[in-house]
Structure formats: structure tokens, C-alpha cells
Amino acid sequence: MDAIDEQLVRLTQEGLPLVPRPWDVLGWRLGITPAEVRARLQRMLEQGIIRRLGAVPNxxxxxxxxxxxxxxxxxxxxxxxxxxxxxxxxxxxxxxxxxxxxxxxxxxxxxxxxxxxxxxxxxxxxxxxxxxxxxxxxxxxxxSTRLFKKTGLRLPQPPRQPVPSAGAFRRSREA
Amino acid sequence: MDTPVLDEIDRRIINGLQGGFPLSERPYADAAAALGLDEDALLMRLQRLVGQGVLSRFGPLYNVERMGGSLVLAAMRVPAPRLEQVAAQVNAHPEVAHNYARDHEFNLWFVISALDTAAVRDLIRTIEQETGLRVYSFPKRREFFIGLRLEA
CATH class of the missing domain: 3.30.70.920 (Lrp/AsnC effector binding domain/regulation of amino acid metabolism (RAM) domain)
Incomplete structure (x- = not known):
């Protein structure tokens, strides 16, 4: 896992952009090509860092x-x-x-x-x-009688490194 | 909360798309075709299902341990009148991924996931200090199976 992988995890841990070309959005935010986004996700799937990719039902x-x-x-x-x-x-x-x-x-x-x-x-x-x-x-x-929280993984934000806010990410997903 | 009414297409999406989302150029179009839908219809339904909370999210399910991180189940015995307040104190930490109340003397169960074991240990100590209650940790010793695929 390099720094770009970690950023990719941060950008996708709340879900993929629900737009026709999600890799373009992620690549633009990370400063890499859409093909590289796909290659990194493919490698993380092969390494088991991603268990599976798809719908996570509640x-x-x-x-x-x-x-x-x-x-x-x-x-x-x-x-x-x-x-x-x-x-x-x-x-x-x-x-x-x-x-x-x-x-x-x-x-x-x-x-x-x-x-x-x-x-x-x-x-x-x-x-x-x-x-x-x-x-x-x-x-x-x-x-279980109540569900208080179910968010899945949240990586902490790294210090002194600009990261798009969740709000900005949601806006990009709606774009 | 009422269970949202799901139609046959919603069920097809939930049951058929819990894994294997393609890493193709137009992944929603390809996933939609496999489900007998078109791209727009799949995107609109996914947006609705996430909005309704039927899906927690749509995307990668990460295995923090494979990233060199650590994942620990923890539990507390919380006096009933304090349950809400303590749950909120626990939830305030972003490393807490899941948190459930259970009908037992050990009544609050949560999962801490962090990129290193020291961070998990520190957070347990922090929660104990914030709440004045003991946190019991249940790190897994062996894993026998993880195969949960929920049928809608």
C-alpha cells in the first residue's frame, strides 16, 4: 500500500461515485489516470485488501x-x-x-x-x-436490539495533508 | 423504522451485485446488462437504495487486516440508563466501525478498526477513561468462515 492506495481507500470507503464513469472521478481527485485507478483496485482485490466490490446491504x-x-x-x-x-x-x-x-x-x-x-x-x-x-x-x-453505528472502515485523516472533505466528495458524486 | 418496500428489480440488484462489480470502463453499464437493466436505471436505483439505507454503501468492502491494520471486537457492560450516552461516546471515534446494543449483561458491542494495533489499544484506553467503564476486548484467535451474503 503506497500513499495513493491509501488515498484511494479514503475516497472509496464510503462508496463509489454513482456516476457512469466512476474511475474518471476518482482518477481526477487522485491525479492519476482512470486506468491506473482500475489497476490499483484490481490489485487490491487480488491481494484480498478488498474482500469484495459491490452492494453492502444493511x-x-x-x-x-x-x-x-x-x-x-x-x-x-x-x-x-x-x-x-x-x-x-x-x-x-x-x-x-x-x-x-x-x-x-x-x-x-x-x-x-x-x-x-x-x-x-x-x-x-x-x-x-x-x-x-x-x-x-x-x-x-x-x-442485537439496536444498531448504533454501521459505517465500515474509516481511515483517519493523515496530518497536514490536504484531503477532499466528505462534503466535497458527496458533491462530486452527485455531479 | 419500517422496512422499505423492495420490488423484484431491487432484489435482483441486492442479491446479484454483492460482489463482482466489474472494473471496466463503464462498470455500471456492464453490471446493469448482466442484471437485464440499463445503466441509468441501475444508477438511479443504487442512489435510492443507498438513500433509503437499504444499502449501507455501494463500493469496496475493505479488509483492514490485509492492509496491515487491526480489527478488534470489544464489549462493555453499561448500566441501562447510560446506554445511549455511552454509545454516543463510543461512536464519536471514527475508528469505531460497527456498534450494536445486545440484550445481555454485556450490552454494547462494537468493532474498532485502525491501521495499527497500538491505535486500537490506545482507543480502548481512551474509551475507558471517557466512560469510566471497562472495555473488554475480544481479538479473534482463529477465523473459521466469512461468507455472509444477505438475501433480500
Whole structure:
């Protein structure tokens, strides 16, 4: 990542310009050609710096209201095998091993389960817990009740370097 | 907030365009053609879907860790009457990418993303000082799958 890559991230982290030739707008702001903008984005896709390029839905606004963070306390010696199994289930999106904070937080396996209702999420979690059997010492589901913020990545502005304001960027997107 | 009414074309866009946006000269025209639309119609609908909040945004989903940065899940146990105020204090930091209330004793969950681990650690300390509450951090030890593609 060079300085231009970082600037490109800053210019696109709130979204691409919704105009017929978005690379022209970005290239103009960065002082590079549209072809170079495309080449840099292509390289970042290949390197995995960009996971994917397209629509980022807000699941609350498309009716997927229940978002259950399911957590289990499983033996450390078994967590990798269990995590791989839970992670490949169709109803599970993200699945991670994370540290416990004893005694308040005994859980070390986290999986996000999304659904149209809490009941749907509870039923899926119950099936997973049943399948894990004696490996589960304790478990819980945390439902989200409010979304306070969802912005995705925001790089901090670098010091003493002129960067177009968000307002200027929005104006350019509307242009 | 009510869920906006989405028609069949909106759904086609949301379900069909969560990845693979082309890096061609006229990417919206090419993406539109693949969806059986024209460029103007796709641009107008994307503007509306972003405006309605159905899409958080349209563009790259960055992986801050692949940039050498760091991403940490954190949680707090906030006394219920202070939840709004503490959420606002947390949100005021641009490094906080997501922030949810959850129905649990650990009732505020957020993601901090920054370009280096020291910045994440400093921000956790800052939030603890600003709120007088402990921030529990849950850095991932292992990642088993990330495959979320939401169906509208």
C-alpha cells in the first residue's frame, strides 16, 4: 500500500461515485489516470485488501431483523475442530475463536446467525448446541436490539495533508 | 423504522451485485446488462437504495487486516440508563466501525478498526477513561468462515 492506495481507500470507503464513469472521478481527485485507478483496485482485490466490490446491504433494512451472536464455551483442545464444523453451516456467517474473560465471560467460540425472527435464530442455535453435545459447557445467544453505528472502515485523516472533505466528495458524486 | 418496500428489480440488484462489480470502463453499464437493466436505471436505483439505507454503501468492502491494520471486537457492560450516552461516546471515534446494543449483561458491542494495533489499544484506553467503564476486548484467535451474503 503506497500513499495513493491509501488515498484511494479514503475516497472509496464510503462508496463509489454513482456516476457512469466512476474511475474518471476518482482518477481526477487522485491525479492519476482512470486506468491506473482500475489497476490499483484490481490489485487490491487480488491481494484480498478488498474482500469484495459491490452492494453492502444493511440487513436491518431488508427485513433480516434478528441477528444472534451465538457463543459457546468449548474445550480449547476441541475449539478448532468445532469451529470448522460450525463455520461451514449454511445458517452461520462469521465464526471465530476469541478469548474468554473469566469469570464474567466464559465463552470462546462465537458464531453470527442471522434470521427473520428470533425464534428462527434460537432454533438454529439449539440444533448446533445439541449436535456439539458434551463439548458444550455453557452457551448463550445475544440478540442485537439496536444498531448504533454501521459505517465500515474509516481511515483517519493523515496530518497536514490536504484531503477532499466528505462534503466535497458527496458533491462530486452527485455531479 | 419500517422496512422499505423492495420490488423484484431491487432484489435482483441486492442479491446479484454483492460482489463482482466489474472494473471496466463503464462498470455500471456492464453490471446493469448482466442484471437485464440499463445503466441509468441501475444508477438511479443504487442512489435510492443507498438513500433509503437499504444499502449501507455501494463500493469496496475493505479488509483492514490485509492492509496491515487491526480489527478488534470489544464489549462493555453499561448500566441501562447510560446506554445511549455511552454509545454516543463510543461512536464519536471514527475508528469505531460497527456498534450494536445486545440484550445481555454485556450490552454494547462494537468493532474498532485502525491501521495499527497500538491505535486500537490506545482507543480502548481512551474509551475507558471517557466512560469510566471497562472495555473488554475480544481479538479473534482463529477465523473459521466469512461468507455472509444477505438475501433480500
Amino acid at each position: 440487513h436491518y433494512r431488508i427485513g433480516i431483523r434478528a441477528n444472534g451472536m451465538c457463543v459457546w464455551d468449548v474445550p480449547d483442545s476441541r475449539v478448532a475442530a468445532i469451529g470448522r464444523w460450525v463455520g461451514q453451516l449454511e445458517c452461520v456467517s462469521h465464526c471465530y475463536e476469541r478469548p474468554r474473560h473469566l469469570p464474567e465471560w466464559p465463552y470462546n467460540l462465537f458464531a453470527m446467525v442471522h434470521g427473520r425472527s428470533r425464534e428462527a435464530v434460537r432454533a438454529k442455535a439449539a440444533r448446533i448446541t445439541a449436535a456439539l453435545g458434551a463439548d458444550v459447557r455453557t452457551h448463550d445467544i445475544l440478540f
